[in-house]
Amino acid sequence: MKKIEAVIKPFKLEDVKDALVAIDISGMTITEVRGYGRQQGHTELYRGAEYVVDFLPKVKIELVVQEDDVDEAIAAITDAAKTGKIGDGKIFVSSIEKTIRIRTGEEDEEAI
Amino acid sequence: MEDFAYIIDTFFALFAMTLIIFMVPGFAMLEAGIVRTKNVSTVLTVNMMIYSVASMAFLLVGYDIAFGSWDNDSMSKWAAFLFQMAFVGKAINIMSGGVSERVKIFPLSIFTVLMGAFIYPLIVNITWGANLLKDTFLELSMYDLAGSTVIHSTGGWALLAAIMIIGPRYKRYVKGKIRVIPASNIPLVVLGAMLLWIGWFGFNGGSVGSISTKENADLVAKTIMNTNTAGLAGAIVASLMMLFKYRKLDITMILNGALGGLVAITAGPDLYNMYLPILIGAIGGALVVFVVPFFDKLQLDDPVGALSVHLVNGIWGTLAVGIFASNGDDITFWGQLKGVLVVGVIAFTLSYVVIFIINKFLAFRAENDDQQQGLDFEECGLESYPEFVRN
Numbered sequence: 205m206k207k208i209e210a211v212i213k214p215f216k217l218e219d220v221k222d223a224l225v226a227i228d229i230s231g232m233t234i235t236e237v238r239g240y241g242r243q244q245g246h247t248e249l250y251r252g253a254e255y256v257v258d259f260l261p262k263v264k265i266e267l268v269v270q271e272d273d274v275d276e277a278i279a280a281i282t283d284a285a286k287t288g289k290i291g292d293g294k295i296f297v298s299s300i301e302k303t304i305r306i307r308t309g310e311e312d313e314e315a316i
Numbered sequence: 317m318e319d320f321a322y323i324i325d326t327f328f329a330l331f332a333m334t335l336i337i338f339m340v341p342g343f344a345m346l347e348a349g350i351v352r353t354k355n356v357s358t359v360l361t362v363n364m365m366i367y368s369v370a371s372m373a374f375l376l377v378g379y380d381i382a383f384g385s386w387d388n389d390s391m392s393k394w395a396a397f398l399f400q401m402a403f404v405g406k407a408i409n410i411m412s413g414g415v416s417e418r419v420k421i422f423p424l425s426i427f428t429v430l431m432g433a434f435i436y437p438l439i440v441n442i443t444w445g446a447n448l449l450k451d452t453f454l455e456l457s458m459y460d461l462a463g464s465t466v467i468h469s470t471g472g473w474a475l476l477a478a479i480m481i482i483g484p485r486y487k488r489y490v491k492g493k494i495r496v497i498p499a500s501n502i503p504l505v506v507l508g509a510m511l512l513w514i515g516w517f518g519f520n521g522g523s524v525g526s527i528s529t530k531e532n533a534d535l536v537a538k539t540i541m542n543t544n545t546a547g548l549a550g551a552i553v554a555s556l557m558m559l560f561k562y563r564k565l566d567i568t569m570i571l572n573g574a575l576g577g578l579v580a581i582t583a584g585p586d587l588y589n590m591y592l593p594i595l596i597g598a599i600g601g602a603l604v605v606f607v608v609p610f611f612d613k614l615q616l617d618d619p620v621g622a623l624s625v626h627l628v629n630g631i632w633g634t635l636a637v638g639i640f641a642s643n644g645d646d647i648t649f650w651g652q653l654k655g656v657l658v659v660g661v662i663a664f665t666l667s668y669v670v671i672f673i674i675n676k677f678l679a680f681r682a683e684n685d686d687q688q689q690g691l692d693f694e695e696c697g698l699e700s701y702p703e704f705v706r707n
Contacts, residue, residue, distance in 0.1 A: 248498070249564050251621070252609040255496030 205300040205312065206274045210265045211239065212285040212293040217263045223284035224267070227276050230316075232267040243290045262293060268300055268316055321528035322391060328536075329395040332522025336402035339515035340367050343409040346508025347416055348700070349501040350568070350620050354690025355417045356500070356700035362412050362421055366428055370405040373432030378404065381437035384446035390526060399522055400440075403467055404432050406519075410471025411667075414622035415478045415680075417497075418485045418687055421695050423678040427671060431474065435666050439470050439659055458655025459647045461539070462523035464583035464633035465656055470663040472627025475618070477668035482680045484617030486687040494612055497619070499568055509571035516543055516578050520585050535586055542585040543578060546597030550577020553601035561605065572608065572621045573601030579626055580633035583652075587641035596636050600629045631656050 212220060217234065224232065238259035245258035269277050278295055286292055305315040344363035348356050379386065379397055388396045408431050412424060442449045442456060443466045449455045460466050488495055499505055521540040526532045554573020558566055577597030585593065607624040616623065638652030671680065686694040693699065 249562055249566065250496050250498045251566060251569055251612075252558075252562060252605070253494050253496045253612065255498070 205268055205303060205316065206271060207266060207268050207298050207300050208274065208277055208281070209296045209298075210281050210285065210293060211237065211262050211295075212265065212281070213287065213291065214261055214263045216285045216287070217265070219284040220265060220281055223280040224277065227273075227280050229267060229269060229273065229277055229280075232265050234266070235264045237262050237264045241291070241294070246291075260291065268303060270313060270316060321526075324528040325391040325526050326395045328527040329391055329399040329522060332518035333395070333399045333402045335518025336399075336406075336515050336522070338511050339406060339409075339519070342508050342511030342513075342515055343406075343413060344508065345504045345511065346571075347413050347620060349504030349506075349508060350499045351416050352497065352690070353500045353701045353704055354692055354699065356692065357696040357698055358421065358691040359413075359416050360700070361696055362416075362419075362424060363409065365421060365425055366405045366408045366412060369425055369428045370408050370432035370436075371401050373429050374401050374404045374437070377433040378437035381434065382440035382445040384441075403463065403519075404436055407436050407467050407471035407474070408432065410468065410622050410626045411474040411478055413620040414475040414618040415482050416619050417691065418682050419478075419482060419680050420678075420682050420691075423674050423680045426674050426678070430670050431667075435474070435663065435670070436470065438666070439466055439663055442662075443655070443659065454658055456655045456658060457646065457648070457651035458634065458659075459587070459637050459641070459652065460583045460634055460655065461586055462520040462582045464579060464630045464637075465659050467630075468579045468582065468626040469630030469634070469656065470659060472623055472630055473660055473663040474667035474671075475622055476616070476627065477664055478671055478680070479616050479618060479623075481668070481671050481675055484615060485619070486684040488617045489615050502567060505568055505571060509575060512575060513547055513578065516547070516582075519543075520582055524586055538590075539585045541590065542588055542593040543581050545590070545593040546577040546581030546585070546600065547574045548577070549594045549597030550574045550580070550601030550604070553577075553598040554605050557602055557605040568621075569605060569608065572604045572625050575625045576600035576604040576629045579629035580636060582630075583633040584637040584641050587637065587647075592640050596633065596640070599636075600632060603628055603632060631660075 238261055240258050240260055245256050245260055247254050247256050274297060281295060303312050303315040340363065344360055347359040347363065351359050379400060386393045386397065408428050412419065441447065443458065443460060458465065485497065488497065517540045520543040521536050524532065524536045524539050527536045551570050551574035555565055555570050558564060558569050577600040580596050580600030581593050604621065604624045607628050608621050611618055611623050634652050634656050637647060638649030642648055682691055682694065
C-alpha cells in the first residue's frame with residue numbers, strides 16, 4: 205500500500221477528483237494548506253505598494269492505493285493538475301504499514 | 317406661509333441629518349473592511365463609541381460653545397441641533413480610522429469627549445458659529461459651506477497629531493521598508509464608501525440650511541448635483557491614474573479618489589457652475605493617488621488613507637473656493653488660505669497637546685504583543701470572525 209500526497213492549485217481540485225474517480229480510486233482526503241516552493245510566492249499590489257504573498261493557498265490531497273495503482277493515480281493527478289505554469293505543486297509517495305476500516309474491522313487491501 | 321417655511325426647513329434639516337447618520341455605518345464598514353480580521357470588532361466598537369460619546373458631549377456642552385445659544389427662528393431648534401450634532405462624530409471618525417489597528421479604545425474615548433465637547437465646537441465657533449475671534453486680527457472670512465476645513469481638515473489635523481504620537485502599526489515599517497498590510501474585506505470597503513457618498517448628499521445639501529423658497533430649492537439641488545459630480549470625477553481620475561502609474565485598478569484607491577473628490581467639493585458646492593466640480597473632484601482624486609504613497613514614505617501609517625482624503629483634500633477644496641469662486645469681496649483666496657492656516661494651527665496644536673497629555677497617563681498605543689494577537693482579543697474579548705483564524 206502506498207500513500208500519495210499531492211499539493212495542487214485549489215482550482216484544480218475538481219479536475220483532479222474527476223480524473224481519480226475515472227480510474228476507480230474510491231476515496232481521498234483533502235486539506236486546505238498554504239505554502240511556497242522555488243517560486244517564493246508571488247507579488248501583489250495594494251494602494252500603490254508591492255508586497256509578496258509568500259504562503260499561497262493550495263489544496264493537499266491524500267489517498268492510499270494498492271501498489272499496482274500507484275503509477276496510474278500519479279499519471280491521473282499529474283495530467284489533471286498541470287497548467288504548465290509555475291506553482292502547479294508536487295506529489296509525494298510513501299509506504300503505508302497498515303490500514304483498518306473502522307466499521308467492519310477489515311484490514312489492508314480489503315480496507316482500501 | 318411663514319409657518320410653512322419653518323415646517324419645511326425643519327423637515328429638510330431632519331432629513332439631511334438622517335442621511336448624514338448613514339455615514340456612521342459608512343465609516344464603520346469602510347474601516348471594518350480595511351483592517352485585518354483580528355481587529356474588526358475593535359474598530360466597530362470605536363465607531364459606535366464615537367457616535368454615542370461625541371454626540372452626547374456635543375448635546376451637553378459642545379453645542380453651546382459652538383453657537384452660544386440654542387435659539388433658532390428659521391426652523392425647530394431641536395432640528396437645528398440634530399443637524400449640527402450629525403457632523404461632530406465625523407471629525408473624530410476621520411481621526412480614529414487613521415490610527416486603526418493599534419489604538420486602544422479607552423484613551424480614544426477620553427479624547428472623543430474632549431474633541432466633541434471642546435475642540436470641534438471651538439473650531440465651529442470661529443467659523444460657522446458665535447465667532448469669538450470677531451473684530452480681532454484673526455477673524456476669519458473663509459467660505460466653507462459644509463466643512464472641507466471645519467470638519468475634514470480638522471479631523472485630518474487631529475489624525476496627524478495622533479499618528480505622530482502613537483506611531484505606526486507594529487511591523488508596518490521594517491528596517492525602513494514598507495510592509496504592506498492588505499485589506500481583509502473589500503466588499504465592506506465598497507459598502508462603507510458608498511454609504512459615505514450617500515451621506516454626503518445630506519452633509520452638503522443640508523448645509524445650504526433652507527429649502528423653503530424656490531431659489532433655495534434650486535440651490536440645494538445644485539449643491540447635491542455638484543457634490544455628486546465631484547465624487548464621480550474623483551473616482552474616474554483615480555482609476556485612470558492607477559492604470560497609468562501601476563497598470564492595475566485598485567478599488568480601495570478608486571474609492572479613496574471618489575471620497576477625495578467629495579471632500580474637495582464640500583467647501584463650495586453651492587458656488588460653482590455644473591462643470592467646475594469635475595475639475596475640482598478630478599484634482600481631488602489625483603491628489604489621493606499621489607499623496608497616499610507619499611505619507612507612506614514618511615512612515616505616517618494611515619491604514620484608510622484619511623490624511624490624503626480628508627486633510628489634503630480639505631485644504632485643496634477650501635483653497636479651490638478662493639481660486640474659482642473668489643468675488644474679491646467676501647470670498648478671496650487669501651481669506652480662504654487664512655482660514656486653512658488658522659484652523660490648522662488651532663486644530664493640530666490642541667489635538668497634539670490633548671493626545672500627548674492623555675497619553676502620559678493612559679497609553680493610546682496597544683503593546684506590540686497585543687497588536688500581533690489582534691486588538692479584538694485584548695480590547696473586546698470577542699472576535700468578528702472566530703471561525704477564520706488567520707495571521
